[in-house]
Amino acid sequence: MSVDLRDVLSARAGNSPVSGIEAAVDHGRGRPGLIPLWSGESDLPTPDFIAAAAAAGLQGGETFYTWQGGIPDLREALARYHGRHFGRPFEAKEFIATGGGMHAIQMCIDATAGAGDEAIYLTPAWPNFAAAAAIAGVRPVGVPLDFSVNGWSCDVGRVEDAVTERTKMIFVNSPSNPTGWTADPETLSAILDLARRKGLWIIADEIYALFHFGGKRAASFLDIMCEDDRILFVNTFSKNWAMTGWRIGWIKAHPSLGRMFENLVQYSTSGVAQFMQRGGIAALDQGDGFLAEQVKQAERARDTLCRVLGETGRVRFSVPPGAFYLFFAIDELTDSTRAAFDLIDEAGVGLAPGTAFGEDGQGFLRLCFHRRVDQVEEAAGRIAEWIRRR
DSSP states (O other): OOOOOOOOOOHHHOOOOOOOOHHHHHHHTOOOOOOESSSSEEEEEEEEHHHHHHHHHHTTOOOOOOTTTOOOOHHHHHHHHHHHHSSSSOOOEEEEESSSSSHHHHHHHHHHHHOOOEEEEEEOOOHHHHHHHHTTOEEEOOOOOOOOTOOOBHHHHHHHHHHOOOOOEEEEESSSSTOOOOHHHHHHHHHHHHHHHHEEEEEEOOTTTTTTTSSOOOOOOGGTTTTTEEEEEEESTTTHHHHHHGOOOOEEEGGGGGHHHHHHTTTTTOOHHHHHHHHHHHHHHHHHHHHHHHHHHHHHHHHHHHHHHTTSOOOEOOOOOOOSSEEEEEEEEOHHHHHHHHIIIIOOOEEEEEEGGGGGGGGGEEEEEOOOOOHHHHHHHHHHHHHHHH
């Protein structure tokens, strides 16, 4: 006789949602000939210069407990990396190594809010923030972005209308997964002004800042903030350097918060493996060229994808200025989950249903184009042919 213990779990754990992305992956995993564009990663393995640095650390015996906030060499490399890309000096003590970007987000939620509080985020949105907030007892409050073929946009007045006495933070992901929305400096300034007036924290997820197709990085809160602003930056090595499986990331915070975050690391993961941090140092110090080439390839893939789907005359989208996703709608398509499954079965292409990114994603599909251009072109052709047959 089987026993089901779900009813005696904590409500927060028991009610944690199934990822709509993983549901599509589970449906199509292992299909011969399928082109998997459902997850946010490239098709490249981690570059040799990064893997070799980690291997050298492992072979050198760096397998013991280590600094909770990250080894000094990594934190100094993070300061150098930010200095190069943001045009001003940073200190190593501003950075905390984490077990991936998700771990960084969880700790920032724990640091700024608790049971009964509220957190505002912009939708359609990567589902993990809202789910992590809910598991922590924080109520996620989605504020929809506006969509047109000219681009996604954020009405900051609508964000302010969502603020209540329980609101503790605003989560801002720009460039955005899944829409590619990229906040301009004026929008960032308006959000920062709102946070200052209301005494709110901002959790800034800018992991795609360098995946920006305007010739330079995307605008950042780092460009406009003051030292004492309540902003926490979450980031990851996953996207820039093909390190999704490594599970290593970082937080950038005011130095006065360093000890607190080190304590949160201690009581969650007890730190990132030192040999993995060696790989992170190599990525930060030697990986700008690799990253630049990946951005160029992603731009070529984006342009090819938009051309092929646009030629159907039945697909609505705005060309994403940042990140590496196309969030698109097909005329007369209303059930995006059914469409995602049908595309797997009938076209051999794996996409994520828009509903995985919240109710505002209904009718949309998300495609990750951070892969070889020829593979993206083949997938686009299959999708276009599937649309024509409908």
